[in-house]
Amino acid sequence: MxxxxxxxxxxxxxxxxFPLLYAFWAAFHPPxxxxxxxxxxxxxxxxFKNAWAQAPxxxxxxxxxxxxxxxxxxxxxxxxxxAFAFARFPIPxxxxxxxxxxxxxxxxxxxxxxxxxxxxxxxGLINTxxxxxxxxxxxxxxxxxxxxxxxxxxxxxxxxxxxxxxxxLEILWKVYVPLAKPTYLAYGxxxxxxxxxxxxxxxVVTNSVESRPLTVGLGVFSAPETGVNWATVSAAxxxxxxxxxxxxxLFQRQFVQSFLRAGIR
Amino acid sequence: xxxxxxxxxxxxxxxLLLPAAVLLTTFAYLPTITTVINSLFLPGFRGAPxxxxxxxxxxxxxxxxxxxxxxxxxxxxxxxTIPTSIALALGMALFVNGKLPGRGFVRMxxxxxxxLPMIAAANIWMFFYAPQIGLFNKLLGALGFSGVNWLxxxxxxxxxxxxxxxxxxxxxxxxxxLAALQGIAPELKExxxxxxxxxxxFFWRVTFPLLMPTTLFVLINALINAVRVVDHLFILTKGGPxxxxxxxxxxxxxxxxxxxDRTTAATITVVILLVLAVVATLKFxxxxxxxxxx
Numbered sequence: 001m002x003x004x005x006x007x008x009x010x011x012x013x014x015x016x017x018f019p020l021l022y023a024f025w026a027a028f029h030p031p032x033x034x035x036x037x038x039x040x041x042x043x044x045x046x047x048f049k050n051a052w053a054q055a056p057x058x059x060x061x062x063x064x065x066x067x068x069x070x071x072x073x074x075x076x077x078x079x080x081x082x083a084f085a086f087a088r089f090p091i092p093x094x095x096x097x098x099x100x101x102x103x104x105x106x107x108x109x110x111x112x113x114x115x116x117x118x119x120x121x122x123x124g125l126i127n128t129x130x131x132x133x134x135x136x137x138x139x140x141x142x143x144x145x146x147x148x149x150x151x152x153x154x155x156x157x158x159x160x161x162x163x164x165x166x167x168x169l170e171i172l173w174k175v176y177v178p179l180a181k182p183t184y185l186a187y188g189x190x191x192x193x194x195x196x197x198x199x200x201x202x203x204v205v206t207n208s209v210e211s212r213p214l215t216v217g218l219g220v221f222s223a224p225e226t227g228v229n230w231a232t233v234s235a236a237x238x239x240x241x242x243x244x245x246x247x248x249x250l251f252q253r254q255f256v257q258s259f260l261r262a263g264i265r
Numbered sequence: 266x267x268x269x270x271x272x273x274x275x276x277x278x279x280x281l282l283l284p285a286a287v288l289l290t291t292f293a294y295l296p297t298i299t300t301v302i303n304s305l306f307l308p309g310f311r312g313a314p315x316x317x318x319x320x321x322x323x324x325x326x327x328x329x330x331x332x333x334x335x336x337x338x339x340x341x342x343x344x345x346t347i348p349t350s351i352a353l354a355l356g357m358a359l360f361v362n363g364k365l366p367g368r369g370f371v372r373m374x375x376x377x378x379x380x381l382p383m384i385a386a387a388n389i390w391m392f393f394y395a396p397q398i399g400l401f402n403k404l405l406g407a408l409g410f411s412g413v414n415w416l417x418x419x420x421x422x423x424x425x426x427x428x429x430x431x432x433x434x435x436x437x438x439x440x441x442x443l444a445a446l447q448g449i450a451p452e453l454k455e456x457x458x459x460x461x462x463x464x465x466x467f468f469w470r471v472t473f474p475l476l477m478p479t480t481l482f483v484l485i486n487a488l489i490n491a492v493r494v495v496d497h498l499f500i501l502t503k504g505g506p507x508x509x510x511x512x513x514x515x516x517x518x519x520x521x522x523x524x525x526d527r528t529t530a531a532t533i534t535v536v537i538l539l540v541l542a543v544v545a546t547l548k549f550x551x552x553x554x555x556x557x558x559x
Contacts, residue, residue, distance in 0.1 A: 002366070005360065005363070005365075006365060006366060008360070009360035009361070009365055009371055010367070010371065012353075012357065012360070012371075012375070013370065013371040013375060016374045016375050016377070016378065016432065016435075016436065017374040019386070019389045019393070019432070020377060020378075020381075020389065022389065022392065022393075023388075023389045023392075026392065034392070034398060035398060035400055035403045077284075078284045078288065079285070081281040081282070081284060081285070082281065082282050082284070082286075084281055085279075085281035085282045086282075088278075089274055089277060089278025089281065090271065090274055090275055090278065091275060091278040091279060091282065092275065097282070100289075100294075101285070103293065103545070104289060104293050106489065106542070106544065106545045107293055107297060107541060108493060109292055109293075110493065110514070111492075111514065111534065111537055111538065111541070112292075112293070112296040112297065112300060112534065113517065113518065113521065114517065114527055114531060114534065115295075115296030115300050115303075115531075115534075116292055116296050117521075118299075119291060119292065119295070119296060134292070135288075135292035137288050138284070138285040138286075138287075138288035138289045138292075140289075143285060168277060196382065197381070197382035197384075199382065199383060199384050199496040199499070200495065200496060200514075200518070203499070204518070204522065214382075215382045215384045215385075215496075218384055218385065219384050219499055219500065222388050222391075222500060223499075230391075230392055230395075230398075233388055233391075234389075234392070236388075237385045237388045240382070241380075241381055241382065241385045244380055245377075245380060245381075248380045249373075252373060255380070256372075256440055259437070259440050260440050260441065263440070263441055263482075263486075
C-alpha cells in the first residue's frame with residue numbers, strides 16, 4: 001500500500017507530463033482521435049508529413065541550429081575575455097563597471113524591443129540570424145559565471161605559465177579556459193536551451209522564412225487564423241521540440257545540474 | 266611591478282573588456298537612454314523635429330484606462346503565478362528529495378516543461394482550452410456540465426493563462442529547492458528525530474527557515490519572468506478578449522508593431538524598466554551577500 005505522499009507525488013508527476021503525452025497522442029493518431037482515447041486507434045505519421053509539407057521546417061531547423069551555435073560560440077569568446085579582465089586585471093573603476101554589466105541581468109534585449117529594433121535596422125541586421133543573436137552575445141550572466149570561476153583558479157598556475165614564456169592570451173587559453181570547462185558546459189547548455197526557445201525578439205527582428213528560427217516558424221504556423229488542423233499542429237510542435245527534448249532525455253543529469261549551477265552561482 | 270607594466274596591464278584589461286563594452290552599450294545602455302528620451306518627446310509630423318513635451322506622455326498614459334487594465338492584469342498575473350509555482354516547486358522538491366518509488370521519473374516529469382519553448386507549451390495547452398473540441402470541455406461534458414470558454418471569456422481567460430504559466434515554471438524552481446534541501450545537514454533531522462519532533466514542525470521550524478535564501482532567489486526570478494515572458498500570449502489569446510489577458514510587455518509590442526505608436530511604447534517601456542529597477546535593488550540589497558545571482 002503506497003503512502004499518501006507517494007500517491008500525491010505520482011499524481012502531480014502524471015499531471016505534469018500529461019500535456020506532453022497528449023501532444024504525442026494527437027501527433028501520432030488521425031485527427032478523429034484527438035479526444036477519443038482508444039487503445040487500438042490506428043497510428044499514423046500523416047500529421048508529420050502534413051506539417052513538414054506546409055511549412056519549411058528544414059529551413060527553420062537550419063536557422064535555429066546556426067543561431068544557437070553562433071550565439072554560444074560568440075558568447076564564449078566575448079564573455080571569456082571580459083571575465084578574464086574582471087578577474088585578473090587592474091582596471092580603473094572596475095567595481096562600477098562590473099555593476100554596470102550586471103544591469104543587463106535585468107534589462108534584457110526583449111524589454112527594449114522597440115529601440116533594439118531600430119538599432120538592428122540601422123546596422124542592417126533585420127531579417128538576419130546575426131540580428132537575432134547579437135544583442136545576447138555580451139551576456140552579463142556569462143561574464144559573471146566565468147569571472148567567479150576564474151577567480152577561484154590559483155595564481156601559482158598563472159605564474160608557472162608565465163615562467164614558461166606564455167603571454168596573457170596563452171595563459172588564458174592554456175590555464176584558465178581548460179580549468180573552467182564545467183562552467184562552460186553548464187553555461188553552454190543553459191544558453192542553448194534559452195536560445196532554442198527564445199521567441200519575442202526573434203519574432204520582431206525576422207520577417208521571412210530565410211531567417212526565422214523554429215519557435216517563430218511554429219508560432220506563425222499554429223496561429224489560429226491559419227486554419228491548420230490540430231493534429232498537424234501537434235506534429236509541428238513535436239518537430240520543433242524534438243532535438244532539445246531528446247537531448248534532455250539523454251543528458252538529463254547534465255541539464256538539471258547546468259540549470260542549477262548556472263542559477264545558484 | 267613597475268609603473269609602466271601596471272599601465273600596460275590596465276590597457277590590456279581595457280582591451281579585453283572592449284567587445285563586451287561595445288555590445289552592451291549598443292544593445293542595453295544606449296537603447297535604455299533613447300527609450301527614456303523618446304518617452305519625453307512627441308514625434309515630429311512629416312519631417313518636422315520631435316517636440317519636447319516633458320512628462321505629458323506619462324500623463325496621457327496614466328489617463329488611459331487600458332494601461333491601468335494591463336498593469337492590473339500584470340499584477341494579477343504575478344500574484345497568481347508566483348506564490349502557486351513557488352509552493353508547488355517546494356512540494357515537488359520535498360517529494361523527490363525523500364524516498365519515493367520511481368523518483369527519477371517523477372523528477373523528470375516535474376522538470377520537463379522547463380525544457381519546452383513557451384510557444385510549444387502554449388500550443389499544447391491550446392488543445393485543452395479550445396471551446397468545442399478541447400479536452401477540458403470534453404471532460405466537463407462527460408461529467409454532465411456545460412463547457413466553459415476558457416480563453417474567450419474575459420473572466421476566465423487570465424486565470425487560464427496563469428494556470429499554464431504555473432505548469433511551465435514550477436519544475437524550474439523545484440531544481441533550486443532540491444539543491445538547497447540536499448545542502449541541509451542530515452544531523453538536524455537526526456537530532457529532531459531523537460527529540461521526537463513531528464515532521465510537520467520539523468518542516469516549519471527547521472527546513473522552511475533554512476530555505477529562505479532559496480525562496481528569495483526564486484521569488485526574484487519569478488518576478489522578472491512575470492514582466493518579461495509573454496510568448497504564450499501570442500498563441501493563446503493575443504492579449505484578448507478585450508485586453509483581459511494583455512500584459513505590459515505585450516502591450517509594448519502591440520503599441521510599437523501593431524499600432525505604430527513608438528511614443529506610447531517607449532513610455533510603457535520606461536514603466537517596465539522602473540519595475541525591474543525595483544526588483545534589481547531588492548536583489549542587490551537582500552541577496553548580495555548570499556552569492557545567489559541569476
